[in-house]
Amino acid sequence: MPLSETSASLTTTGREPSANKLPFPDVDLMHIWQLLEPGERTRLRGIRAFLQDRVRPESLDYWNREEFPHHLLREMAEYGLGGIELEDSSELFKGLVYVEAARADVSLSALIGIHNELIVGMIQELGSTQQKARWLPALARFTALGSFALTEPDHGSDIAGGLSTTATREGDEWVISGAKRWIGAASMADFSLVWARDTTDNEIKAFIVESDRPGFTTTKICNKIGLRIMQNADIKLDSVRVPESNRLPGARTFAAANELLKHSRAWVGWQAAGVQLGIFDIARDYALARTQFGSPIAGFQLVQLPLAEILGNAMASLSLMADVARIQETGQLEMVQAAMAKSTTTRLARESAAKGRALMGGNGVTSDYEMAKLFGDVEILYTYEGTYEINSLIVGRAVTGHSAFVNPH
Numbered sequence: 001m002p003l004s005e006t007s008a009s010l011t012t013t014g015r016e017p018s019a020n021k022l023p024f025p026d027v028d029l030m031h032i033w034q035l036l037e038p039g040e041r042t043r044l045r046g047i048r049a050f051l052q053d054r055v056r057p058e059s060l061d062y063w064n065r066e067e068f069p070h071h072l073l074r075e076m077a078e079y080g081l082g083g084i085e086l087e088d089s090s091e092l093f094k095g096l097v098y099v100e101a102a103r104a105d106v107s108l109s110a111l112i113g114i115h116n117e118l119i120v121g122m123i124q125e126l127g128s129t130q131q132k133a134r135w136l137p138a139l140a141r142f143t144a145l146g147s148f149a150l151t152e153p154d155h156g157s158d159i160a161g162g163l164s165t166t167a168t169r170e171g172d173e174w175v176i177s178g179a180k181r182w183i184g185a186a187s188m189a190d191f192s193l194v195w196a197r198d199t200t201d202n203e204i205k206a207f208i209v210e211s212d213r214p215g216f217t218t219t220k221i222c223n224k225i226g227l228r229i230m231q232n233a234d235i236k237l238d239s240v241r242v243p244e245s246n247r248l249p250g251a252r253t254f255a256a257a258n259e260l261l262k263h264s265r266a267w268v269g270w271q272a273a274g275v276q277l278g279i280f281d282i283a284r285d286y287a288l289a290r291t292q293f294g295s296p297i298a299g300f301q302l303v304q305l306p307l308a309e310i311l312g313n314a315m316a317s318l319s320l321m322a323d324v325a326r327i328q329e330t331g332q333l334e335m336v337q338a339a340m341a342k343s344t345t346t347r348l349a350r351e352s353a354a355k356g357r358a359l360m361g362g363n364g365v366t367s368d369y370e371m372a373k374l375f376g377d378v379e380i381l382y383t384y385e386g387t388y389e390i391n392s393l394i395v396g397r398a399v400t401g402h403s404a405f406v407n408p409h
Contacts, residue, residue: 022284022288027277027280027281027311027314029311029315030315030318030319032092032096032318032319032322033096035092035322036090036092036093036096037090040089040090040092040093043080043093044093044096044100046079047079047080047081047097047100048100048103050075050079051100051101051104051105052103052104054072054075055072055076055101055105055108056104056105058072059104059105059107059108059229060367060368060370060373062228062229063105063107063228063229063373064228064367066222066223066224066228066229067229068188068229068230069108069229070188072108073142074142076108076112076142077140077141077142077143081097081101081112081142082115082116082120082139082140082141082142083116083120083136083139083140083141084097084112084116085116085117085120085121085124086120086124086136086140090325090329091325091326091328091329092322092325092326094116094325095267095270095321095322095324095325096270097112098112098113098267098270098271098274099270099271099273099274099277099318099321100274101113101271101274102270102271102272102273102274102275102278103274103275103277103278103281104278105229106226106227106271106274106275106278106374106377106378106380106381107227107228107229107230107377108229109271109274110184110227110230110271111184111185111229111230113264113267113268113270113271114147114148114184114185114264115139115142115145115146115185117260117263117264117267118148118193118260118264119139119145119146119147119148119193120136120139120140121260121263122148122193122206122248122251122260123135123136123139123146123193123248124136125260126206126248126249126250126251126256127248127249127250128245128248128249130245131208131245131246131248135191135208144190144191145185145188145189145190146185146189146190146191146192146193147183147184147185147186147191147192147193147233147235148183148184148192148193149180149183149186149192149193149194149195149209149235150163150180150195150257151180151181151182151183152164152165152178152179152180152181153179153180153181153234156182156387157386157387157390160254160257160258163195163196163197163204163254164178164197165177165178165180165194165195165196165197165237166178166196166197166198166199167196167197167198167199167205167207168198168199168200169198169200169244172243172244173241173242173243173244174196174207174241174242174243174244174246174247175239175240175241176194176196176207176209176237176239176240176241176242177238177239177240178196178237179234179235179236179237180192180194180234180235180237181221181234181235182221182232182384183218183232183233183234183235184230184231184232185230185231185233186218186231186232186233186235187218187219187220187231187233188231189211190210190211191208191209191210191211192208192209192211192216192235193206193207193208193209193248194206194207194208194209194235194237195251195254195257203252203253203254204251204253204254204257205247205248205251205252205253206247206248206251206256206257207242207246207247207248208242208246208247208248209237209240209242210242213240213241213242214240214241215237215238215239215240215241216235216236216237216238216240217235217236217238218233218234218235218236219233219234219236220232220233221233221234224376224380225376225379225380226376226377226378226379226380227376227377227380228376258335261385261386262333262334262335262338263328263333263338264385265335265338265339265341265342265385265386265391266321266324266328266333266337266338266341266342267385268342268345268346268381268384268385269317269320269321269324269338269341269342269344269345269346270321271381272317272342272345272346272348272349272378272381273314273317273318273321273345273349275349275353275374275377275381276310276313276314276317276345276348276349276352277314278370278374279310279314279349279352279353279356279371279374280307280310280311280314280352280356282356282369282370282371282374283306283307283310283356283359283360283371284298284307286359286360286363286369286371287303287359290360306355306356306358306359307359309351309352309355310352310355310356313348313349313351313352314348314352316348317344317345317348317349320341320344320345321341321345324338324341334398335394335398336394336395336398336399339386339391339392339394339395340391340395342385342386342391343388343391343392343395346378346381346382346388347382347388349378349381349382350378350379350382352378353371353374353378354375356371356374356375357371357372357375393405
C-alpha cells in the first residue's frame with residue numbers, strides 16, 4: 001500500500017493525530033515514496049516512526065549540550081541503520097532513509113550517512129578481505145564507529161592537490177604524520193580512515209588508524225552553530241605507526257577518494273531534502289497551533305505563502321534526488337550530477353530554513369521550538385562535503401569545458 005496510507009496512524013511527527021487530521025500528513029505531494037517496492041515502503045514506515053518517536057524528541061537536549069546520545073546507537077542498529085550500504089536495497093530506499101533521518105535530526109543523519117557512505121562503503125569497496133571481516137560486522141551493529149579523515153587545517157577545498165599528511169613506509173610499517181580537521185565522530189571512533197601522501201611515490205593512500213595508537217590524538221571542536229550532536233574533532237598524527245595490513249589496498253590514488261566523495265555529495269542532497277520536510281513539519285504544526293488576532297495564523301496569507309514555498313522547495317529537492325537515485329541504479333552517476341544535486345538542494349534548504357524561522361517570529365530564534373536548531377544545521381549542510389561555491393564551480397566546469405578554479409602556480 002502507498003506510504004501515504006500511514007496517515008491513519010501517524011502524523012508527520014510520528015505522534016497520534018488530532019481529531020482533525022492534517023491534510024497530506026506525509027507531505028509526499030509528488031508520490032516519491034510510492035515508487036518504492038511494497039516491502040521497502042513497509043520498512044521505511046517503521047524507520048520513520050522510530051526516528052520521529054525516539055530520535056527527534058531526544059535530540060533537542062543533546063543538540064543544546066553538544067553531546068552525543070550513545071544509547072540510541074543500539075536502537076538505530078536494530079532498524080538496520082548501521083549497515084544500509086551492505087544491503088541489496090534500492091538507491092531510492094537508501095536515499096529516503098537518509099531523508100527520514102534528516103527530517104528527525106540532521107546531526108544523527110550525518111552520522112548515519114557518513115558511517116554508511118564513507119566508512120562502511122569505503123571498507124567494503126576498498127578494503128582487504130581481512131579488514132572487511134574485522135570491521136564490517138561491528139560497524140553494521142554500531143558496536144564500532146569509524147571516522148573519515150581527509151580534510152586538513154590548511155586544506156579543504158584544495159585537498160586533492162594540497163593534502164599534506166604524510167605516510168612513509170618503514171619495513172612492514174607505515175609512519176603517518178600530519179593533522180586533520182572537522183572530522184566527524186573522530187573523538188569517539190574506534191578508528192579513523194586516514195588519507196595520507198606516500199612520501200615515496202607522492203600518491204594519496206588510505207590507512208586504518210586505530211584511535212589507541214601512540215601519537216594519535218583528537219580534540220573536540222566546540223561552539224558550532226549547527227550539527228552540534230555530531231562530534232567533530234581535530235586529529236593530530238605524530239609519527240603514528242600502523243602495519244602494512246592497515247593500508248586499504250583499493251585506495252592507491254586520490255581517485256578512490258573522489259569516487260567516494262561523489263556519492264557522499266549525492267547523500268547530502270538527500271539530507272537537504274529531509275531537513276526541508278522537517279522545516280515544513282515544524283512550520284505547519286506551529287502555524288496551526290499559534291493564534292494571533294483571534295485566529296490560527298495558518299489562515300493568514302503571509303503564513304500560507306512561505307509554507308507553500310517551503311513545501312515547493314522540498315518537493316523540487318525530492319524529485320531531483322529521485323532522479324539521482326535512478327541514475328545511481330544504472331551506475332552512471334558523475335561528479336557533475338552529484339555536485340549539482342548537493343548545491344541545489346542545500347541552497348533551497350537554506351532558503352526554506354530562513355522562511356521557516358521568520359514565520360515563527362521570535363519563537364523561531366530559540367531551539368525550544370526546534371526551528372532554530374534546523375536553521376543552524378542547514379548552514380552546515382550548505383558548507384560541508386564541498387562548499388556551495390565549489391560544487392557550483394564543478395557544475396560550471398562540466399557544462400562549459402573551462403575550469404574557474406584558481407591555480408596561482
